[in-house]
Amino acid sequence: MQGSERSKILIVGGSGYLGTYMVKASIGMGHPTYVYARPITPFTSPSRIESRREIQSLGATLLQGELDEQDKLVVAIKQVDIVISTLAVPQVLEQLKIIDAIKVAGNIKVCTLSSSLTARC
Ligand SMILES: NC(=O)c1ccc[n+]([C@@H]2O[C@H](COP(=O)([O-])OP(=O)(O)OC[C@H]3O[C@@H](n4cnc5c(N)ncnc54)[C@H](OP(=O)(O)O)[C@@H]3O)[C@@H](O)[C@H]2O)c1
Numbered sequence: 001m002q003g004s005e006r007s008k009i010l011i012v013g014g015s016g017y018l019g020t021y022m023v024k025a026s027i028g029m030g031h032p033t034y035v036y037a038r039p040i041t042p043f044t045s046p047s048r049i050e051s052r053r054e055i056q057s058l059g060a061t062l063l064q065g066e067l068d069e070q071d072k073l074v075v076a077i078k079q080v081d082i083v084i085s086t087l088a089v090p091q092v093l094e095q096l097k098i099i100d101a102i103k104v105a106g107n108i109k110v111c112t113l114s115s116s117l118t119a120r121c
Helices: 017-028 046-058 070-078 093-105 115-120
Strands: 009-012 033-037 061-064 082-085 110-112
Touching: 009 017, 017 033, 017 046, 033 046, 033 070, 046 061, 061 070, 070 093, 082 093, 093 110
Parallel strands: 009 033, 009 082, 033 061, 082 110
Antiparallel strands: none
């Protein structure tokens, strides 16, 4: 299958520890891979900045925004076929914002979120 025929995957939290592995696996399987991450600030850790550089160098497209910015999240979601969230434990309930954005976008058939929230996609 050609790369252009592969499902496009958005990984929210793809700049994190687990997310970076998911991004590498997605790219390795030939999926056009997008990462939704917060903008870099003076408080962003050097390791997080480095992981962003790494996943971008591998071919991931970085889309910047907050979970509260539904318009940006919807734009990101509309570009893909599959949404995966690897957000950390404190953000488990904040994933409801991803579900809301998926409903607004209306194009997602597969989504996988941390915890049992996936059933609500
Ligand atoms: N680490 C492990 O060994 C391991 C093993 C099994 C399962 N897990 C599970 O995997 C999930 C992720 O863990 P992790 O270790 O990969 O966490 P992590 O390295 O801290 O990554 C967390 C991700 O969440 C984003 N994030 C953090 N705070 C946020 C906020 N307030 N708003 C929006 N985004 C925010 C970060 O993105 P930014 O770049 O925007 O900061 C980052 O990409 C957790 O549910 C954990 O239980 C982890």
